[in-house]
Amino acid sequence: MTKPKVLISDKMDPNAARIFEERGCDVDVITGENAEELKARIGEYHGLAIRSSTTVTPEILDAATNLKVIGRAGIGVDNVDIPYASGKGVVVMNTPFGNSITTAEHAIAMTMALARMIPAANARTQNGEWPKKDFMGIEVTGKTLGLIGAGNIGGIVATRAQGLRMKVIAYDPFLTEDRAVELGIEKVDLDNLLSRADFVSLHTPLTDQTRNILSRERLENAKPGIRIVNCARGGLIDEAALKDCLESGQVAGAALDVFAEEPAKENPLFGAPNFICTPHLGASTTEAQVNVALQVAEQMADYLVNGGVTNALNMPSLSAEEAPKLKPYMALAERLGSLVGQLAHGNLTKISIEREGAAAQLNGKPITGAVLAGFMRRYSDTVNMVNAPYLAKERGLEVSEIRHERDGAFNTLIRVTVETESGPRSVAGTLFGSDKPRLVEIFGIGIEAELDGHMLYIVNDDKPGFIGRIGSLLGERGINIGTFNLGRRDAGGEAVLLLSLDDAPTAETIAEAEKVEGVKTVTALVF
Template identity: 60%
Template sequence: MAPRVLISDALSPAALAIFKERGVEVDFQPALGKDKEKLAAIIGDYDGLAIRSATKVTPKILENAKNLKVVGRAGIGVDNVDIPAATARGIIVMNTPFGNSITTAEHAISLMLALARQIPAADASTQAGKWEKNRFMGVEITGKVLGVIGCGNIGAIVADRALGLKMRVIAFDPFLSAERAKNIGVEKVELADLLARADFITLHTPMTPQTKNILSAENLAKTKKGVRIINCARGGLVDEAALRAALDSGHVAGAAFDVFVEEPATSNVLFGHPNMICTPHLGASTNEAQENVALQVAEQIADYLTRGAITNAINFPNITAEEAPKLTPFITLAEKLGSFAGQMTDVGVKKLTITYEGAVGELKTKALTAAALAGFLRPMLTDVNVVSAPAVARERGIVIDETVRAAEGDYDSLLSLSVESEGGVFSLSGAVFNDGKPRVVSISGIRAEAEFAPSMIFVSNADKPGFIGRFASLLGEAGVNIATFALGRDAEGGSAIALVAIDGGVPEKVFAGISELPGVKLTRALKF
């Protein structure tokens, strides 16, 4: 019996042709995604679901999806899919991470040019019969400095186009290596340097805790007077109220936004300012981009349903059904070790060394490396998955070194990760125990065994009497419950570490208090 796929959003008709060519039965109902009840009622009849942004794949929908094997999102963002719920049901979730890149980059360049020459306001004025030639004094692009925040796939395309316009391009991206920056013709800088030098700033980074309000009131104040800001990435990267104040004061000469904190944006503090250009999230809105992502998602879903091939999966690596039972716990270990290391790394990454020791070296280590990379990159780049992670790492010039060797210590299989960055070297090791649960067993050369928990605190400190008591008391007084407490040290009176699993999160005030405890060298709040 041929597999059946439901298309519940407006998708290019070209997708239907792909499915039919591959022997997949397709049901095209582009308005169905807006009707949750009807979608829930019929989803059980399908093996695959192809969507855009209108369809919300909720736990309720998935409960009824008895036969569903794959959800394919035509586009990058999968915020409308409950990935943990899909994973729990063994449903593969795919996206098309690079289909919109050129279109989004071109929109950013278009907004920059429109901003430089005040084109929207000049058009409105001229069509109103005013002919205000002296009112619209623009600025040249040639020779100006463009600051790119986030120089991944889209950011690099924007940089390339800007260089063609004879601009000078500087970039801030913790994952961009100096070699990669040189190859694409940009100067890698720190954020403070970019803010001080850029005539135009364009943002091309995902929304993460680290990038939220990256252009805060404080950082906007550090920009060059007369700067112009473009955001075609995500709403919330710029403090909208602070930007309005900077526009009102004249410190920021103009801004052009395609994305907003709340969308659809029918009202916004930025609307109505004469030096503000706004578009309704058009970054991916070209015929070519819509066609590209539709073709890609159809090919990926069809390949999975007919051949078992997995491409651009968010929640599963490229592995066969036969390999899965042995590989899955190590996939989890690799991803969590990578996430730990990613949350510990703030500055430019040069090299990632992954060592497979013992029996784990006989498994498909490429899949494990991809999982480790996805975990490592995701704290800064939320859209990364196990398939796209190696390509994203290559884009940023991160050197990946894989080593396989015989078991040398206490573990039959040991997976180790070492990150070389501009801030130094951070390393950790982990193992899968007989219960199938992954554990960290060593951090920065210090032995400390702990299971991963959803919320953890890592502390590096001097090994002095009284520290553990003060630390635990600080958490207790704040009402933070400790689940597990793993300790280690390299020598008496030397360096020590603590890895603590807690219930819930840690209030910022409490976390600041931990950093101020005597002897603390470094602390991090970790999420897994």
């Protein structure tokens, strides 16, 4: 088996390369290349490990013909075109926890620096002055800290702020009441937070919903004398409005580690009163750089070698422990999706995936992804579990997942149903011996069959002599039959025949089969 090949294109801890090698990957460390050089090189690699210097554009992804995974050693992935990578079937991972403590501590440091005006006092003191009367600070004890975003980093900031005896309130649409209680913070809406907070610290990703979340209107209507810290992402604050509010005194101070445009060699905030800034240092500690480098190497190697998916931004997580257990279920799911995709006709707008028995107890997201990967091959020959959900969404396919607690005729069962112009069409399968996928039902007809290789699906009248006629036809055409699988609704009624063939049937053979007495439809399948 060929080893996966990984390129580390940005500077990171050298132990990352060691981890890749120890876990079965070949690795090259080539940093500092420009876009054209990376584009020329990337085609031979299965994995790309980056930090913030490498920008993964559509042009690079088009050239990355063997790429399976991109790993970002850090949280932000603004330098990766995730939708385009998803369309190419490339997993995009980040390391959201490796620098959490470091970033949270930087936010607290910036808060303290604002409260005591440390940078300005330091500069003037070192300039030979003794401006003691010019720097009357405030205590943070007893003050209210408002968090915009209370996820991993925001939660750490909350605990540190509470250690400083601050009261913490938070605006976060995804914060549950139970989690708020666990953190000991009060969940509020954004306007309430801005009207009460003495300090505001932002800890939210940059999305269409959060861009300029601190707009001019919100800044002007906030509590007078508020102080603002942003160690999250640039673009969360209207920088021109913040400058005006600093100059008017509406905002008493601001400390930014991130800017809308970086590197920020010029910015309207530079020179504003009571403004502190650092050059995106939130993750810049020795410990954090080691942690994110090791974490991204572990995650990427786990995916390339074992199929485990951790901290992926464009597909469901799948642990290395889960992967072997789910593998046969995913194989079954993909074949069922492929089968219904090849047999159902017309514009299909809805698909449902039902799980019962043992399958209902497993992580359902990878199973759904596998079904969609099989099904969407009717539209694309480059589909996989990563890009299938995106392709389905593009085509307006409504996907539903149903988990049944009931016991059925099989120990485990996966059923895939699509809505067609003629009504629902359903196929179902199970596992024999815990790891052998089997079809057990097709469009309401019970049948037992493996789905593998080249197959022929025939709907026919259940009449004597039919099997002999089909067998003779294929024999005359030199096509060997591997397996012969039969099912019928009622004796003498509609029946189905599913044949596995050693070779793909030609169009002429299919046309001849359609002329055989009793045949209704003939469809060539491939798995």
